[in-house]
Amino acid sequence: xxxxxxxxxxxxxxRGYRATLGRKAIIEFLSRSWKHPSPEQIxxxxxxxxxxxxxxxxxxxxxxxxxxxxIRKLVxxxxxxxxxxxxxxxxxxxxxxxxxxCGKVIDYQSYIEEKEKLLNKIGKALSKKFSFKINTHQxxxxxxxxxxx
Amino acid sequence: xxxxxxxxxxxxxxRGYRATLGRKAIIEFLSRSWKHPSPEQIxxxxxxxxxxxxxxxxxxxxxxxxxxxxIRKLVxxxxxxxxxxxxxxxxxxxxxxxxxxCGKVIDYQSYIEEKEKLLNKIGKALSKKFSFKINTHQxxxxxxxxxxx
DNA sequence: GTAAATGCAAAGGTTTTGCACGTTA
DNA sequence: TAACGTGCAAAACCTTTGCATTTAC
Numbered sequence: 001x002x003x004x005x006x007x008x009x010x011x012x013x014x015r016g017y018r019a020t021l022g023r024k025a026i027i028e029f030l031s032r033s034w035k036h037p038s039p040e041q042i043x044x045x046x047x048x049x050x051x052x053x054x055x056x057x058x059x060x061x062x063x064x065x066x067x068x069x070x071i072r073k074l075v076x077x078x079x080x081x082x083x084x085x086x087x088x089x090x091x092x093x094x095x096x097x098x099x100x101x102c103g104k105v106i107d108y109q110s111y112i113e114e115k116e117k118l119l120n121k122i123g124k125a126l127s128k129k130f131s132f133k134i135n136t137h138q139x140x141x142x143x144x145x146x147x148x149x
Numbered sequence: 150x151x152x153x154x155x156x157x158x159x160x161x162x163x164r165g166y167r168a169t170l171g172r173k174a175i176i177e178f179l180s181r182s183w184k185h186p187s188p189e190q191i192x193x194x195x196x197x198x199x200x201x202x203x204x205x206x207x208x209x210x211x212x213x214x215x216x217x218x219x220i221r222k223l224v225x226x227x228x229x230x231x232x233x234x235x236x237x238x239x240x241x242x243x244x245x246x247x248x249x250x251c252g253k254v255i256d257y258q259s260y261i262e263e264k265e266k267l268l269n270k271i272g273k274a275l276s277k278k279f280s281f282k283i284n285t286h287q288x289x290x291x292x293x294x295x296x297x298x
Numbered sequence: 299g300t301a302a303a304t305g306c307a308a309a310g311g312t313t314t315t316g317c318a319c320g321t322t323a
Numbered sequence: 324t325a326a327c328g329t330g331c332a333a334a335a336c337c338t339t340t341g342c343a344t345t346t347a348c
Contacts, residue, residue: 018302018347039338054305059338061303077224079313080337097281106281110274111267118260118267119288125259126290132246132255134292139268141275143283167322167327188313203330208313210328228338229312 007088008070017064022057025050027070031090036074036082036105076140078103099145106145115139156237157219164217172210174199176219180239185223185231185254225289227252248294255294264288 008027009019017023025046030037037045043058062083065071072086076098082105085091095115097106123134143149157176158168166172174195179186186194192207211232214220221235225247231254234240244264246255272283292298 013348016302020303020347022304052305056306056339057304073226075224075226077222077230081226097275097279097283099281100284106279108275108278110278111271114267115271118263122260122264123290126246126257129257129259130246130255131295131298132248132290132292133298134246134290135249136292137288137290139286139288141272141281141283141286143281143285146280149280149282162323165327169322169328171329201330205314205331206329 008065011068011070011087012064015068017068021050022046022053023061023065025053026058026061027065027085030071030083030085031088033084034107036084036096038080038082040080042083072136074105074138074140076103076105076142095139095141097141097143097145099148100142101144101148104145104148157214160217160219160236161213166213166217170199171195171202171206172214174202175207175210176214176234179220179232179234180237182233183256185233185245187229187231189229191232221285223254223287223289225252225254225291244288244290246290246292246294248297249291250293250297253294253297 005013006027009024012019012023026042029042029046029049039055039058039062042062043053043055046058047053062071062073066073066083070085070087071083074082074084074096076082076096078100092109093112093116094107094109095112097108098104099106119137119139123137126132127134154162155176158173161168161172175191178191178195178198184190188204188207188211191211192202192204195207196202211220211222215222215232219234219236220232223231223233223245225231225245227249241258242261242265243256243258244261246257247253248255268286268288272286275281276283
């Protein structure tokens with residue numbers, strides 16, 4: 001029964017969560033999306049494939065998936081949250097540029113290794129200094145995209 | 150008339166903004182604060198010194214001050230924004246740790262130079278690659294503080 | 299069959315807007 | 324005295340909660 005299951009299904013079940021149709025639809029949508037949709041955008045799109053879904057379930061599902069590390073929540077301060085897949089076979093670590101005018105999010109992968117090395121070093125120093133357990137980090141650049149500048 | 154004016158007053162006037170009592174009260178409060186207050190916290194505190202102020206003005210003032218680079222807006226994704234002074238004589242560059250359980254924000258200054266060097270390098274590469282004009286960045290670590298872990 | 303998950307409607311919390319009035323330069 | 328700034332109330336938005344019903348295992 002284990003083989004043949006998508007990676008995320010296994011992760012859900014291992015932690016006692018059920019692999020429902022709504023969750024499946026949301027994860028599959030996010031896996032295919034190269035954008036960083038907000039809960040409402042996810043709701044509007046997923047609804048076309050799985051018409052029964054409600055916005056509430058989208059929010060609740062996103063919370064669960066984030067908790068399991070299947071997705072990542074991004075906040076840029078424009079009043080809406082955004083989500084992206086953070087695991088699975090095709091996934092690659094990356095960071096983000098945010099256009100403060102139009103809200104466009106651009107993925108980038110420059111100097112990832114160098115950055116990871118430094119951030120790990122910083123993270124370790126901080127854990128020790130403040131007895132703080134670091135789970136994750138976010139590095140965002142803010143500015144104006146090509147169209148908006 | 151120029152000497153004797155606080156640094157922020159000059160910055161406001163140079164850009165055509167007026168140095169009102171409300172703005173003065175907010176900036177002075179933020180200059181003294183080592184915390185990262187939300188608009189509501191700013192409102193509640195400043196109101197004790199300057200009772201006439203309204204929450205709306207706090208929001209509008211924060212927007213102006215951020216636009217002028219006098220303060221910085223911090224977002225951690227818990228549904229409220231936070232602000233801190235980002236200039237003036239006593240100010241020192243720093244970054245933040247955020248406790249996802251209690252919302253505590255800790256300032257830190259580890260490896261600042263090394264980090265700045267790398268981020269400038271990344272910033273330049275990204276500006277070029279995406280024709281993106283970078284204004285600022287935020288690097289946040291998320292986790293659990295001493296009390297909450 | 300039982301506990302988990304869902305949809306709907308309502309509520310909650312933060313931030314923004316309209317407009318008449320007050321203040322600053 | 325002309326703009327600019329402000330306070331109040333209302334609106335707009337995003338997100339969460341309560342509860343009866345459905346679904347997964």
